[in-house]
Amino acid sequence: MPKFSPISIIKRSTKTLARNQTIPLNKALESVATSSGFSDFHEMTAVAKKSSQESRLTKAAFGLSDLGSAVFEDEIDFALDSLLEEELSGAIAETNAYNFSLQSIDVGSTHYDEHVGILTLNAELEYCGDQDPDRPYHGTSFFIKAEIRLKWTSDGWELLEDEPLTIESCTTDADKDREAEMDWLYEESQRQN
Numbered sequence: 001m002p003k004f005s006p007i008s009i010i011k012r013s014t015k016t017l018a019r020n021q022t023i024p025l026n027k028a029l030e031s032v033a034t035s036s037g038f039s040d041f042h043e044m045t046a047v048a049k050k051s052s053q054e055s056r057l058t059k060a061a062f063g064l065s066d067l068g069s070a071v072f073e074d075e076i077d078f079a080l081d082s083l084l085e086e087e088l089s090g091a092i093a094e095t096n097a098y099n100f101s102l103q104s105i106d107v108g109s110t111h112y113d114e115h116v117g118i119l120t121l122n123a124e125l126e127y128c129g130d131q132d133p134d135r136p137y138h139g140t141s142f143f144i145k146a147e148i149r150l151k152w153t154s155d156g157w158e159l160l161e162d163e164p165l166t167i168e169s170c171t172t173d174a175d176k177d178r179e180a181e182m183d184w185l186y187e188e189s190q191r192q193n
Contacts, residue, residue: 004117004152006061007048010036013061036060053112062152068107070119070150070157077102080148083165084127088142091170097129097140117152118160139174 001008010032018028026041033041037056047054055065064070071077081102085092092100104126111120125144145168149160159165 002052002114005048005052005114006054006057007045007052008114009061009152010044010057032060052114062157067110067112067119068121071105071107071121071123071148073157076150076157076159077105079159080105080125080165081127083159084125084142084144087165087167088127088170091142091172092129094138095129095140095172095174096132096135096138098132100127100129100142102126103128103141119150119152119157121148121150122146123148139172141173143171143173145169 011029014028014032015025017032018025021028029041033039033044036044036059038044038047044057044060048057051057053067058067059065062070064073071080084102085100088100102125106124107121108124109122112118113120123146125142125146127142127144129140131140147166147168149164149166150157151160
């Protein structure tokens, strides 16, 4: 059984719980299983063998039914905001905006590696700033497709230290405006022909 599988994490945390509350381990395991929506610990382990990342197991292990929501846990979004500022500093300088922050995160797919405790999220991010009213408009938003990597630790989810963020594509609202204008010009030229 992999060290970072949900059932392994549940067993370790339940051992600690049993020790701290001075109750027998089997009673603690039964209690955790029933509070997680299983009829007993035997059913929990049977489900873990069939589907190791079933939502009740991930809820019991990580506190999350959907692993994609890990990106919203424990200061992850704040750390992502800082990473984006660092990664996009040159592109930000080309806009006439300031005070950029992460506005939205839409997680598409997730992959959790139970052997090493690394969660990979494919997500779309919106990183926006405020337009400087004294300067001409050059865009205020970045639309980013990225891969985000988190690691499970005893303290919860953290950004992976080595390469936590890979930006796969990045467009700005100014790019989208130019694209829309080019599409309109093309359609107009087709109508005139």
